[in-house]
Amino acid sequence: MAKQLYYEDVEVGIEIPPLVKCPTTRQLVQWAGASGDYYELHYDKDFAQAQGFPNVLVHGKLKFGLLGQMLTDWIGEGGILRKLSCSYRGTDFPGEEIVCKGRVANKYVKDGEHIVECEIWTENPSGEKTTPGNATVILPSRAQDKKEA
Template sequence: MAKKVYYEDVEVGTEIIPLAKIATTRMLVQWAGASGDFNPLHYDGEFAKAMGVGAPIVHGALKRAWLGQLMTDWIGEQGKLKKLSCQYRGMDYPRRMKTREEPHDGETWWCKGKVTKKYEEGSEHLVECEIWVENGKGEKTTPGSALVALPTRKRK
């Protein structure tokens, strides 16, 4: 796991360690099963066309879960994720599979973020972040924000 991040280590503008993800058709089926969201919009090409999105799209909730991982990877076990929000602005299309396990070449998504505010409240050391999922063209398809409590180096 990542090195421990303390409240004193971050400033406004500090970047969160980015997280790369490759959405594949296989992954969307896995997500459908694991989350229990069986909307055919995410695996049935004809249905997706009829719905006007052209082809199956990546679940918004999967991108939201990636952003959750972005934050929990960064803050580690000593930090606490208190709030997470995001908006599903742009549609993302998964890579198709070349073999049973390997996707074709194509887009890689990056989950990124940076610190927008830090403050103390009661006994907590809080950090607000702007976060987003960015597609292969660098467009933020899923912008959001997060609030975390970080451990401090100060003696209590």
């Protein structure tokens, strides 16, 4: 497991370590089974083409899940994901890379909680942000740890 991230480690503007993914059609079918979302747009190519898309689409909520993975990897076990929000603006297709990225937008302490707000998004191979959003996480603080010790 990666070493724990602390509130003091992050500054506004720093990047979240990117998570590179390349969903396959298999992964889309696995997601359908796991999420119970059996919409044909995500596995039936003829259906997707009849709807005007060149291929089946990656589920929006699967991209939500990937952004979630990027964040839980980053904040570690000591961090808490409080809010995750994203919009499914652009389509992504299986076999194409999806890079999950993020940047710290704000950090502050409120009611004793060390809060970090981030912009997050997924990027397609053309560098377009197909799934922009934001997230709020609570990180442990070194100062607090010392006080409690």
